Every structure is written in structure tokens, then in C-alpha cells.
Amino acid sequence: MNDDDYTKDEIAHRLVWKAKHAMKLTCAHSLNGHPMRTPEIITTDNGFAIVTTKGTDAVSLDEVSAIVAYKIDELTTDLVCCDIVTGSGDGEQIRTIHEEIPGFVTVMARFEALPGFNKQWRNAVSLPPFATNRTTIYSRAANAT
Numbered sequence: 001m002n003d004d005d006y007t008k009d010e011i012a013h014r015l016v017w018k019a020k021h022a023m024k025l026t027c028a029h030s031l032n033g034h035p036m037r038t039p040e041i042i043t044t045d046n047g048f049a050i051v052t053t054k055g056t057d058a059v060s061l062d063e064v065s066a067i068v069a070y071k072i073d074e075l076t077t078d079l080v081c082c083d084i085v086t087g088s089g090d091g092e093q094i095r096t097i098h099e100e101i102p103g104f105v106t107v108m109a110r111f112e113a114l115p116g117f118n119k120q121w122r123n124a125v126s127l128p129p130f131a132t133n134r135t136t137i138y139s140r141a142a143n144a145t
Helices: 008-026 104-111 121-126
Strands: 040-044 047-052 055-060 064-073 078-086 093-098 135-139
Touching: 040 104, 047 104, 064 121, 078 121, 093 104, 121 135
Parallel strands: none
Antiparallel strands: 040 047, 047 055, 064 078, 064 135, 078 093
């Protein structure tokens, strides 16, 4: 897949995410000199929470409508990412997580409890290297039938 295979909204989302990720890598301290809290993913009894300096965003597994995994080419390595979709229509929200955030592996294991979750997702996303390999690894709508 190349950028022509994505909608304008998906491309915009990826560009914003890349900009935020670049800031995370270059900013080790806040303006007042104190270390910044790095994002963290915590699993809960019924879902997960993303903890950042801005607060905690808790999500129930019942809210997850889709999960899309893909890679971002970072020149010498690939960064495995997942877009977690909740809601629908105007209320749709996408939360992006990646493998460098502490808790990523644990939350991915938690997602395996979702009916129809593709447990072979990493194989589908990993090869070939440096290709995006955008793959829907969970869709609530596909499992509703």
C-alpha cells in the first residue's frame, strides 16, 4: 500500500501522529525543566487506559468497534502501531498506540479476548519490512453477523 490507498483523513491522522511522535522523541523535559511523564497503557478489568501528562483515557473493550494495525517506516526500523476505533459516525474516536509505549504487549494480549480478533496480526503486519501493511485485526461489525 502507498499513500494513494488512504483517504485524506487517514493521511492527515498519520501526519499528525508522526508529528506528535517526533515531539515525544525530542522533548525529554517540560518547559519548567521537570521530566515529562511518558505515555503508558494500563490494562483494566474490562479494557485499558492510556495515561499521559494530559490525563487518563479509559476505554472498555465493549466500546471498541475496530482495531487496525500497521507499521510506520522510521528509516532504519519499523514502528508497529494500532488505531483503536470507538464509537461511530460523528462520535467516532481513534486512539493510536504503538509498540514503544509501555503496556503495548499486555493490551494487545487483552484484545485477543475480543471475538474474531486476528491472533496472527503480527505476522500480517510484520512482512514485508518497511511496508505499511495496514491490516484490520478486529472488527465488531464483522463479528456481529
